[in-house]
Each structure stands twice: as structure tokens, then as C-alpha cells.
Amino acid sequence: MIMSRIEAPSDDVTGNLLDRLLTGLPAEAVHTDPDVTASYAHDMASFCPAGAPAVVVLPRTVEQVQHVMRVATELRVPVVPQGARTGLSGGANASDGCIVLSLTRMDRILDISPVDRVAVVEPGVVNAALSRAVGEHGLYYPPDPSSWETCTIGGNIGTASGGLCCVKYGVTAEYVLGLDVVLADGRLMSTGRRTAKGVAGYDLTRLFVGSEGSLGIVVRAVLALRPQPPRQLVLAAEFASAGAACDAVCRVMAGGHTPSLLELMDRTTVRAVNELTRMGLPEATEALLLCAFDTPDPAADLAAVGALCGAAGAPQVVPAEDTAESELLLQARRSSLVALEAVTGTTMIDDVCVPRSRLGDMLEGVERIAGKYGLTIGVVAHAGDGNTHPTVCFDAQDPGEARRARESFDEIMALGLELGGTITGEHGVGVLKKEWLARELGPVGLEMQRAVKDVFDPLGILNPGKLF
Amino acid sequence: MIMSRIEAPSDDVTGNLLDRLLTGLPAEAVHTDPDVTASYAHDMASFCPAGAPAVVVLPRTVEQVQHVMRVATELRVPVVPQGARTGLSGGANASDGCIVLSLTRMDRILDISPVDRVAVVEPGVVNAALSRAVGEHGLYYPPDPSSWETCTIGGNIGTASGGLCCVKYGVTAEYVLGLDVVLADGRLMSTGRRTAKGVAGYDLTRLFVGSEGSLGIVVRAVLALRPQPPRQLVLAAEFASAGAACDAVCRVMAGGHTPSLLELMDRTTVRAVNELTRMGLPEATEALLLCAFDTPDPAADLAAVGALCGAAGAPQVVPAEDTAESELLLQARRSSLVALEAVTGTTMIDDVCVPRSRLGDMLEGVERIAGKYGLTIGVVAHAGDGNTHPTVCFDAQDPGEARRARESFDEIMALGLELGGTITGEHGVGVLKKEWLARELGPVGLEMQRAVKDVFDPLGILNPGKLF
Incomplete structure (x- = not known):
């Protein structure tokens, strides 16, 4: 055009x-x-x-x-x-x-340095393209939101994206070392560094990560890379209740383990995935836990985790035979949201993160909320992080159901805050949660955040109506 | 009193x-x-x-x-x-x-949670006290500035401290999840979270880390913990030139290794340490590299690194026999600054961090600067991070020498910036480097940083005269 x-x-x-x-x-x-x-x-x-x-x-x-x-x-x-x-x-x-x-046309990878373990990229580089490019150098860019095949690094920075890897490797924010930012008035500002460490002045780099385009336009990023780990091996454990699965999560994390992935799918999600993919996940289970290690001896680590799952009451613990079988299990997990969407046509995906010690309370509460509103709410969770994605399934054509969906969505956020959590672990605030951001931050925090916004955007032209 | x-x-x-x-x-x-x-x-x-x-x-x-x-x-x-x-x-x-x-009397550890892997502390808690307390739960708080036996967590947060662990575990900033901050006007603001992830609003937590008390008073911190790793095993490699040692550092890091420590001591430092401690480090060496692993099989990892050191020309590579011998080598490293201070009575410790691919250029430049000013400048470096501490030794009673010391100190920072580095990797700006901060940030960056300062401290009463 x-x-x-x-x-x-x-x-x-x-x-x-x-x-x-x-x-x-x-x-x-x-x-x-x-x-x-x-x-x-x-x-x-x-x-x-x-x-x-x-x-x-x-x-x-x-x-x-x-x-x-x-x-x-x-x-x-x-x-x-x-x-x-x-x-x-x-x-x-x-x-x-x-x-x-x-920013999608600014999609050049400007530099990859195995010695410095950094990549320098434009914002429109697709996450998967970067992952593959650095992989050719034996390097690894961990952040892997489920949209990684299409989403851009600039978008990942704007929303501070997470993914499956976070339980071991953390979120996007931890991989952004420096930025070039075009300010509201068109001036160019560089923040941060190319070095492994640096503490010169306030950390404006980190301020921009997750700022959803409301402070300036990221036009270049220096990203930290890691050595590529061994391919991960996955274990699947079935549980007779979501609470038992959460207990297992706590045992694994308190036991000093560092899995590369620790995911939970509730019964609703397991059934939806089976419905969509015919993958044959165990239908009778109330909660399925997937755990992976990318360590030198993943089988040994999985055996230890399997024992902890058993101690938490898992009737069935099945380690994958090899990386191919592991990949199948991950595909099941990755298809969860699409599968839930197929249940009723429309979903609202929440993103509440709680201290992992409260994960069981969170899941129990979501089930209660689903009952109260008479809705199907499937839960997939980055369980190792306490980051849940309760996914409200509803018929958008039915106004009553749509209203109940929105109310249950909000009640889930209220529950998250009550449990000491946050309204968003990795998806951001955007338009969807701005009233809730004010509740989470409180009046003083909100006032200071708005004041920071005003510094960078005195005219209010940068992505107005988002966040606040 | x-x-x-x-x-x-x-x-x-x-x-x-x-x-x-x-x-x-x-x-x-x-x-x-x-x-x-x-x-x-x-x-x-x-x-x-x-x-x-x-x-x-x-x-x-x-x-x-x-x-x-x-x-x-x-x-x-x-x-x-x-x-x-x-x-x-x-x-x-x-x-x-x-x-x-x-803040030294606010020294309570309020909570340690092995499941959530967090500690909640007051700012006056001494770093070593926290390390020992979490160690009793099988947990690990990595940041280990050399003053760790006496420095406080609040001070670590204020200066965004580093240490020997950073090459694997990163700096203080990466362990601060949430803060309670008393603002300039006495209001209390909470930032961040207790959860593993969270992206609700701007990351004010990170803004406070490294802000040197210029934005508010940290009165409580939620810190991330890790599982305690195995005790590390150390290797010492001698080199015939600092350049060869830096080459080895690049080979190790480009080779996909993740040592828990990768430190360099130049000849001046080695001799000063021998003088002070009679430790019997190899006097004839031009540069000594210490590398450690806290992996499941550190001996195998050290063997691989030893081979890379050999390929970079190390005539002598000596792995420690056990953790006790490892600890002795680390003591030698930790005594470096005190040893250099003993050379002439006074030191100025610089803190320039460069991309690790430029570490060799940095060390060569420091040697040139030492020659130009007729001063002894010993270099210890967190080599794996490219973070050098060129330490200017001088007689403070000699005004000419003191002046030359300051000039050489500044020239080292100029060199760091020229090599794409930063004037401070982990010590902060304070009073010492504020003119240099302006140079590193440039006019736009400086203006925005000052504007952020004004948001939090409109009256200019918080640690005035620091940073800017």
C-alpha cells in the first residue's frame, strides 16, 4: 500500500x-x-x-x-x-x-559477539530469528514467549516478556544491557552499556523495559547472550489434585533444584489439548506437571524431581525417553492456549503471578471463581515462577457470559493481589489492566510512576491511554 | 554518644x-x-x-x-x-x-523463604550475615563485594555492588526484587514484588538500585536467592604477558564456559601480594589468571579451561588440589587491594569495565599510562566481566605525585570510554566520578537523568552533590 x-x-x-x-x-x-x-x-x-x-x-x-x-x-x-x-x-x-x-522493518541483527556474549539488534528482529542466528555461534538468547516465532525483540522489550525458560533464565529485562531510544521530541538517547557490568548513573535501560512504548521508541538494543545449554529432557508427572502438583512444585524449588522449565496444566487444559491435538495426554489426571533440565546429567536431575513428585503424591511420573519425546511434551504445553480458545471460541488470558508458596491457594481460588461464575477457566502456569495464566473461556456472542468472563477475570487479579502477587507476570498492563495497575501500585507508587512518564513524555503523545 | x-x-x-x-x-x-x-x-x-x-x-x-x-x-x-x-x-x-x-541499626533479617527463594531484609543487614543466614537454609545470596564482611545490603543496593561472583551470578541489581523506600517528603513507597516475575508498571525497583541514595531511602528489600552451589574449585594459570592472559579470558568465554570466577592479577599485584602475605605466588609471571567452577564436575571444567590457557600460551597451569587450596588462591586475590595500598601508602582504585574483547587493549593502555606518569599502577580485574580495577599507588604527601595520580586515574577512565566501556562497573559514581558520568551519558542522557532525580527529590535534599 x-x-x-x-x-x-x-x-x-x-x-x-x-x-x-x-x-x-x-x-x-x-x-x-x-x-x-x-x-x-x-x-x-x-x-x-x-x-x-x-x-x-x-x-x-x-x-x-x-x-x-x-x-x-x-x-x-x-x-x-x-x-x-x-x-x-x-x-x-x-x-x-x-x-x-x-518497527517491523527495522529488523537487522547488527552484531553478534561470542567473546562479549552480546547481540546488537534493531527492534523489529523476530525473536526466533535472533535465537537461530545466535545459535549458529553456540549462543543462546533465552526469553521465549509463546509467540516467539513471530514476536519482535522490540515488542518483547516493550512488554518485558517472559516465557517457559524464566524459571531458570529469567525474563527479557535481564537480557537488555543497553538501548538507543528516540525520545518524544525526536532526540536520540543511549542508555546502558555493551559491557557485562556497569553502574554509571540511573538504570534507564531497565526503566524502558516493560514501559510499553510510553517513554520513548527503542530503536536499537544490546542484548546479553549465554552459552547454548545442552538440549533439555522433560518429565511429565500426573497428580490427583492441583494442590498436590503445587506441593510438588514447592518441594522441587525448596529442594535446591534449578529446572529449565517447570510448567503446570490443569485438567481443563489437558482435556482441551487432547481434544485439539489428539496427543493422548492422561485425561484422568487433575493436573499435569512438566519439568525439564538442560544440565550435564538431566536424567539424574529428573530422577530426583520424580522422587519429589512421588512424595507429593503423583501416581504417575514419566520421564521422556529422549529429546524428541521431550519436544512432544513441550508442544502439548505450547498448544494450551490455542486449545483452550477452541473450547468456546473466545478466551481472556490472565497473567497473575504469586509467590510460588501461594500457587496452591491461587489454583484453588481460580477453581472457586470458575464455579461462582459458571465458566470454564483453564489454568496453565509457569509453575516454577508462580506465574499463572488462568484462561477464561466464553462465548463472546452471549453478553451475559462476556460480562461474567470480565468479572471473573478481574476477580482473579484481586485474588492474586490478596495472595501477595502481581496482576501481571509477563504480559504487561496495556489497556486491559490499567485500573488494576493503580490498585497494585497504590497512590504513592502511581503518582511517582506518572511523574516519571511526564519526564519522558511531557506532551502525553507516547502511547496515550496505556498503563495509567 | x-x-x-x-x-x-x-x-x-x-x-x-x-x-x-x-x-x-x-x-x-x-x-x-x-x-x-x-x-x-x-x-x-x-x-x-x-x-x-x-x-x-x-x-x-x-x-x-x-x-x-x-x-x-x-x-x-x-x-x-x-x-x-x-x-x-x-x-x-x-x-x-x-x-x-x-541505616546500620536497621539490621533485621525479616524473612527467609526457601520455597519462594527470597529474603526480606532491612538495609543495615551486613552482606556476610545474610549470606550465612541463607546458607543455613541451603540458599545462596551471590553478590560478594570485597567488603562483604562489613558492608551492608542497603549500601550494596545504593551502589549496585558487584564482586567476584558476577561473571556467573551477576550483580546486586539482579537480586533486588522489591523495595520499600521512604521518599524525600517522608512518604513510604513500595516498588516491585515478592514474586519471581512481575511487570506491573515501570521498574522503579531497578531505578533505585545504584542511585546512591539520591532518590529515596531504602528501608526494606526483597532479595532473590539461589540454591547453594557446590564449593568452587580454583585453577591458577601463569602468563608471560597480560595480553596472553586476556586472550585466554576471551577463549574461555567464547568457548561456552561459565566459570564462577575469572580473575586477573598483573605482575605488580602479584608481587605486592607476595610482599604482604608471603604467599609465594609465582613472582616471574606477568599475569596470573584465577578461574573457578562450582559445577557438578569442576575438575573436568577446569581441565578444559586449562587447555585453553595453554593454547593462549600459559607456561604453567595449576589446578588447586581441593577447596582448601582453592580458598588460599582466593585469599591471595582478595588481599590484592590491601597489598597494593602497602606499596606506597595511598591508592586510587579505578573501576573501568570494558567489553571483554577489549580487555587486552585496556591493560596495555594502563601500562602505557603508568609509564607516562611515572607511577605504579597495579591491575586486578574481574576479567570475565571485563571489569578492571587499575589501582594507582602514590605518595599522598608528594603534591606532584598526587596530581599525577589523579591525572592518570582520569586518563584510565578516558581510555575505558574510548574502548566502548564504562567509567564504573560496580563502585558507582559518588563524588569521585561525577564529571565523568556527564561524559559517559552525553548531554541528552544527563538531562533525562537529572529530570528523573527532580521527580523524586524536587528540593534537592537527597545526597546532594553526588552523581551529578
Whole structure:
């Protein structure tokens, strides 16, 4: 959709905006065709309002991003930065009349250094592309959100994404060493470092990670890498109750183990996955735990974990024979959300993280909430992190059910806070949870966060209506 | 030194300050005896100006800290927070007429949870006390600055301390999950979480780590713990040049190894340590590399690293026989700075971190600088991190030599920046490096950092004159 095919802008304001944008961007980078702009209106979250962008721009250079921000500042036009729009909180949703700033064409891997164990990338690099590229150097970029085949590093940074690896390797934030950021007024700021350590001034790098495009536009990132670990071996343990599975999780973590993955699927999820994939997971089980190690002797580590699962009451503990069988089990886990979506057509995926000692209480509470609202709520969890994804399944065509879905979703967040947890472990706040962010932060925290926002975005043009 | 022994305040301002402080603090927590206050005037950095505090307060509760900050805000009195004053950048140095706010009496460990793998502590807890306490639960708090036997967690958080462990386990910042902070106006703010993951709002926790008390007073911290690893086994490798040792470091890190420690001592340091301790380190060597593993099979890992050292030209590679011999080698390393201080009486310890691929260039440059200024500069380095501590030895009584020491110290920082590094890997900016922080950040970065400071400290009463 290049400029020549663009319809006439609807009014003078948009016309002026386009004229100004085109002084520093090639025509092929500026899109106003409503069919095109509509396709950039929202990410993958349910129940989040999205407006109609005035224009979608797809810059290829830092200078072009600077130009866009200078124009936006000059004309006071909101800017919504986007990666692959795989987010689950509406953080990339357009607002009416905004500039959608898609970073997907800035997709170059600029450097990979095995000695320094860093990669330098543009924001549009796809997570899987980076993973594969560094893998060729024997290196490993751990963060692996379930959308890793399509999501971008810029999006991962914006939402501080997690994944299955976090129980051992942590979240995106821990891999971002330095950033180049285009500020609201178009100036370029470098934060952080390329070195392994560095404490010169405030950690603005980390401030930008998870800021959902509300403080500036990340145009380059220095990422930390690790040596590639051995391939992981997975064990599956069945439990007669979710509580027993959570007890096993606590035993494993308190026992000094460091699994590379420790995931839980409840009965609803197991059945949904079987329904979708015919994988033949154990239907009768109330909770399935998957545990993996990528250590030098994973079989020995799995045996120790298997014994702990047994002590917690697991009737059945099955270690995978090899990495191929392990991969099948992981596929089952990875298909969970799609499988749950197939149950009733629509899902709302929550992302509440609790101290892992409270995981059992959390699951028990979610079951109670599902009963109260008469809804199916499947739970998959990064159990080793205490990070649950209670997934409310509902028929979006039924207004009553949709309302109950939203109410149960909120009640799950309230439960998470009550248990000492957070409303979001890895998906971010976006539009979906902004009222809840205020509850989690409290008035003082909220005031200081808003004040930080004002420092970087005095005109309020950066992704307005998100977070706060 | 309790209030009954305090001399009359020198003027009305101080009198009023004391009166106000004593409305919310017990007399025994408020010290104005000049001998006492003078002993709180500065940390362990050389060449940093320090003023005379008006008063030293030693609160025991969060409420008392809040009271101090309310009074400070009301009367516009600067507050200098302090831990054990083991810092090396003057970040805890008093300014004239300030309130020194020592957190050393808030030294309770409030919680240790093996399941959640967290500890909750007050800021005055000594690093070693925490390490030992969590060790009793089979847990490990990695950050180990060389002052770990005396320095406090609050000080570690303020300066974002590192240590020997960082090459595998990272720095203090990576272990701080959440904070309670008393703001400049006395309000209490909680940041972060107790959970393994969490992305609700901006990461203010990380903003406070390394902020040197310039944004607020940390009164409680939730710290991440790890399972206690096996005891590490150390190898010593001699090299005929510092360049060859740096080459070995690059081979080890590019080779996918994850040592628990990878340290370098140059010839000057080795000789100084022998002089002080009679340890009998190899005097003829130009550089000594210490490498350790805390893996299940450290001997095998050390053998692989030994081979890489050999390939880099090491004439002598000696693995320790056991953990006792390993501990001796680490003692040699840990005594380096004291040993260098003994050479000429005074040292300035630099803290430049470069990408590890530039470590050889850094060491070569430091040798050139030492020659240029006719000074002894010993280098110890957390080589695996590229974090060097070039230590300028000089006679402080000789003004010319002292001037040359400062000039060489600055030239080392300039070299670090030129090599793509940072002026501080783990010691912080304090008073010592504030001109250099401006150089490293550049005008835009500096402006934004100052603006963040203004959000949290609009009156400029929090540790003024530090960082900026």
C-alpha cells in the first residue's frame, strides 16, 4: 500500500500530518489506506478498545523514527509504537487519529559477539530469528514467549516478556544491557552499556523495559547472550489434585533444584489439548506437571524431581525417553492456549503471578471463581515462577457470559493481589489492566510512576491511554 | 554518644533541627558530638571532599526514617544516607550541615523463604550475615563485594555492588526484587514484588538500585536467592604477558564456559601480594589468571579451561588440589587491594569495565599510562566481566605525585570510554566520578537523568552533590 494508492486524507489535520511525515519518510513507508491502517489497529488482547489510526508508518532507519517523533511533537499527534502485535494486553492498540509507528522493518541483527556474549539488534528482529542466528555461534538468547516465532525483540522489550525458560533464565529485562531510544521530541538517547557490568548513573535501560512504548521508541538494543545449554529432557508427572502438583512444585524449588522449565496444566487444559491435538495426554489426571533440565546429567536431575513428585503424591511420573519425546511434551504445553480458545471460541488470558508458596491457594481460588461464575477457566502456569495464566473461556456472542468472563477475570487479579502477587507476570498492563495497575501500585507508587512518564513524555503523545 | 553528652548546637538552625528530630526519634539515636559526627564524614574513597554533618541519626524503624525525611523536607536540610561506608567513590560522604542518616541499626533479617527463594531484609543487614543466614537454609545470596564482611545490603543496593561472583551470578541489581523506600517528603513507597516475575508498571525497583541514595531511602528489600552451589574449585594459570592472559579470558568465554570466577592479577599485584602475605605466588609471571567452577564436575571444567590457557600460551597451569587450596588462591586475590595500598601508602582504585574483547587493549593502555606518569599502577580485574580495577599507588604527601595520580586515574577512565566501556562497573559514581558520568551519558542522557532525580527529590535534599 504505497502513497500513490492512498485515499485523500479526510481533513486538513491529517493532510498536514502526511505532508510533514513525507518530508522525512519515503512514500512507501507511509500508509493511510483504511484497510491497511485498520489491520494495525490492535494486538491479540480481547476486550480492549482500539481506535482508528490516521496513518501507519514503517521506518527503516533511526533518522526516520526521529523524524516521525519530531513531527508528532510538532503537531501534538499521539504515537503508538508496534512490533508484531502479538501482545495480550492491548498495549499496542491504536488510538483514534494516532500515528502507528511499526518497527517491523527495522529488523537487522547488527552484531553478534561470542567473546562479549552480546547481540546488537534493531527492534523489529523476530525473536526466533535472533535465537537461530545466535545459535549458529553456540549462543543462546533465552526469553521465549509463546509467540516467539513471530514476536519482535522490540515488542518483547516493550512488554518485558517472559516465557517457559524464566524459571531458570529469567525474563527479557535481564537480557537488555543497553538501548538507543528516540525520545518524544525526536532526540536520540543511549542508555546502558555493551559491557557485562556497569553502574554509571540511573538504570534507564531497565526503566524502558516493560514501559510499553510510553517513554520513548527503542530503536536499537544490546542484548546479553549465554552459552547454548545442552538440549533439555522433560518429565511429565500426573497428580490427583492441583494442590498436590503445587506441593510438588514447592518441594522441587525448596529442594535446591534449578529446572529449565517447570510448567503446570490443569485438567481443563489437558482435556482441551487432547481434544485439539489428539496427543493422548492422561485425561484422568487433575493436573499435569512438566519439568525439564538442560544440565550435564538431566536424567539424574529428573530422577530426583520424580522422587519429589512421588512424595507429593503423583501416581504417575514419566520421564521422556529422549529429546524428541521431550519436544512432544513441550508442544502439548505450547498448544494450551490455542486449545483452550477452541473450547468456546473466545478466551481472556490472565497473567497473575504469586509467590510460588501461594500457587496452591491461587489454583484453588481460580477453581472457586470458575464455579461462582459458571465458566470454564483453564489454568496453565509457569509453575516454577508462580506465574499463572488462568484462561477464561466464553462465548463472546452471549453478553451475559462476556460480562461474567470480565468479572471473573478481574476477580482473579484481586485474588492474586490478596495472595501477595502481581496482576501481571509477563504480559504487561496495556489497556486491559490499567485500573488494576493503580490498585497494585497504590497512590504513592502511581503518582511517582506518572511523574516519571511526564519526564519522558511531557506532551502525553507516547502511547496515550496505556498503563495509567 | 547519647543526647545528654551532646554539646550545645552551634546555632539556631541546628538547634531547631535537633528539636524537630527529637520529636520523633529517641535521644540515643541522635548524635551531634563532633568526634562522633566526624567519624561519619566519609567512606573509603581517596580524594573526595567531605563536609561536616550537623547531626548523625541512627533510626531503628521505618517510621523513624519517615520522621527524619519529613523534618529534612520541612527545614530543607540535606540528608546523606549511609551504610557501612565501605564505598570507594565518596557516595556516602557528608556535606556541610547535613543529616547523616545511618541505616546500620536497621539490621533485621525479616524473612527467609526457601520455597519462594527470597529474603526480606532491612538495609543495615551486613552482606556476610545474610549470606550465612541463607546458607543455613541451603540458599545462596551471590553478590560478594570485597567488603562483604562489613558492608551492608542497603549500601550494596545504593551502589549496585558487584564482586567476584558476577561473571556467573551477576550483580546486586539482579537480586533486588522489591523495595520499600521512604521518599524525600517522608512518604513510604513500595516498588516491585515478592514474586519471581512481575511487570506491573515501570521498574522503579531497578531505578533505585545504584542511585546512591539520591532518590529515596531504602528501608526494606526483597532479595532473590539461589540454591547453594557446590564449593568452587580454583585453577591458577601463569602468563608471560597480560595480553596472553586476556586472550585466554576471551577463549574461555567464547568457548561456552561459565566459570564462577575469572580473575586477573598483573605482575605488580602479584608481587605486592607476595610482599604482604608471603604467599609465594609465582613472582616471574606477568599475569596470573584465577578461574573457578562450582559445577557438578569442576575438575573436568577446569581441565578444559586449562587447555585453553595453554593454547593462549600459559607456561604453567595449576589446578588447586581441593577447596582448601582453592580458598588460599582466593585469599591471595582478595588481599590484592590491601597489598597494593602497602606499596606506597595511598591508592586510587579505578573501576573501568570494558567489553571483554577489549580487555587486552585496556591493560596495555594502563601500562602505557603508568609509564607516562611515572607511577605504579597495579591491575586486578574481574576479567570475565571485563571489569578492571587499575589501582594507582602514590605518595599522598608528594603534591606532584598526587596530581599525577589523579591525572592518570582520569586518563584510565578516558581510555575505558574510548574502548566502548564504562567509567564504573560496580563502585558507582559518588563524588569521585561525577564529571565523568556527564561524559559517559552525553548531554541528552544527563538531562533525562537529572529530570528523573527532580521527580523524586524536587528540593534537592537527597545526597546532594553526588552523581551529578
